[in-house]
Amino acid sequence: xxxxxxxxMTCQVRDVLDRVGDKWTLNVVHQLRHGTRRFTDLKRxxxxxxxxxxxxxxxxxxRDGLVARTVHPVVPPRVDYALTPMGQTLLKTxxxxxxxxxxxxxxxAGARRRYDSTAG
Amino acid sequence: xxxxxxxxMTCQVRDVLDRVGDKWTLNVVHQLRHGTRRFTDLKRxxxxxxxxxxxxxxxxxxRDGLVARTVHPVVPPRVDYALTPMGQTLLKTxxxxxxxxxxxxxxxAGARRRYDSTAG
Numbered sequence: 731x732x733x734x735x736x737x738x739m740t741c742q743v744r745d746v747l748d749r750v751g752d753k754w755t756l757n758v759v760h761q762l763r764h765g766t767r768r769f770t771d772l773k774r775x776x777x778x779x780x781x782x783x784x785x786x787x788x789x790x791x792x793r794d795g796l797v798a799r800t801v802h803p804v805v806p807p808r809v810d811y812a813l814t815p816m817g818q819t820l821l822k823t824x825x826x827x828x829x830x831x832x833x834x835x836x837x838x839a840g841a842r843r844r845y846d847s848t849a850g
Numbered sequence: 851x852x853x854x855x856x857x858x859m860t861c862q863v864r865d866v867l868d869r870v871g872d873k874w875t876l877n878v879v880h881q882l883r884h885g886t887r888r889f890t891d892l893k894r895x896x897x898x899x900x901x902x903x904x905x906x907x908x909x910x911x912x913r914d915g916l917v918a919r920t921v922h923p924v925v926p927p928r929v930d931y932a933l934t935p936m937g938q939t940l941l942k943t944x945x946x947x948x949x950x951x952x953x954x955x956x957x958x959a960g961a962r963r964r965y966d967s968t969a970g
Binding site for chain 2: 745746747748750751752753756792793794795796816819820823824826827828829830831834835837838840841842844845846
């Protein structure tokens with residue numbers, strides 16, 4: 731089940747992981763699971779994200795072909811974001827990691843307390 | 851399948867994702883899939899990681915209870931790292947994401963080329 735003969739992740743795969751493993755990326759993908767969302771809805775739905783960080787994250791997802799951006803010619807302009815078919819497959823996979831994080835959040839918090847009390 | 855009633859990831863879950871979604875963390879977990887490894891083996895196995903970044907990543911994984919560190923009282927001291935049972939469950943989940951990245955690396959590269967040629 732190795733990724734290549736050198737027993738390492740290829741540079742390309744590491745690059746993709748670095749992108750999609752990002753906290754904000756996973757949050758945005760998660761927010762788009764039920765369908766199309768507007769920029770302001772996304773911003774409201776993601777606690778702690780800045781306007782600039784949301785813009786950067788959405789642009790990177792669009793560039794990766796994971797999110798489609800639609801500008802509606804209305805006044806004021808309305809901009810919608812939705813997962814592409816490839817983005818949907820990422821959602822499915824990323825969901826597992828989100829569930830893992832949810833399942834183990836308490837265990838990890840406990841491990842940290844034990845580690846910090848020993849280190850201290 | 852929502853994570854909480856506010857339709858957001860909890861802070862704790864986001865924090866865990868931020869940690870384990872990190873490129874180097876996934877690389878280290880991946881390197882430990884076959885069992886115990888020494889620091890120098892890990893460093894050799896992960897292309898581009900610095901000594902300092904590997905130290906930081908391993909310490910964080912140890913603190914999270916995902917990796918166990920064993921110091922053998924020999925001269926020079928030998929230090930081994932291995933996944934804990936909880937770390938094994940992360941490996942299983944993270945593997946899916948790694949496979950997704952591998953499967954879609956070419957599609958993403960293509961999407962980027964198209965995006966960049968349009969933007970340019």
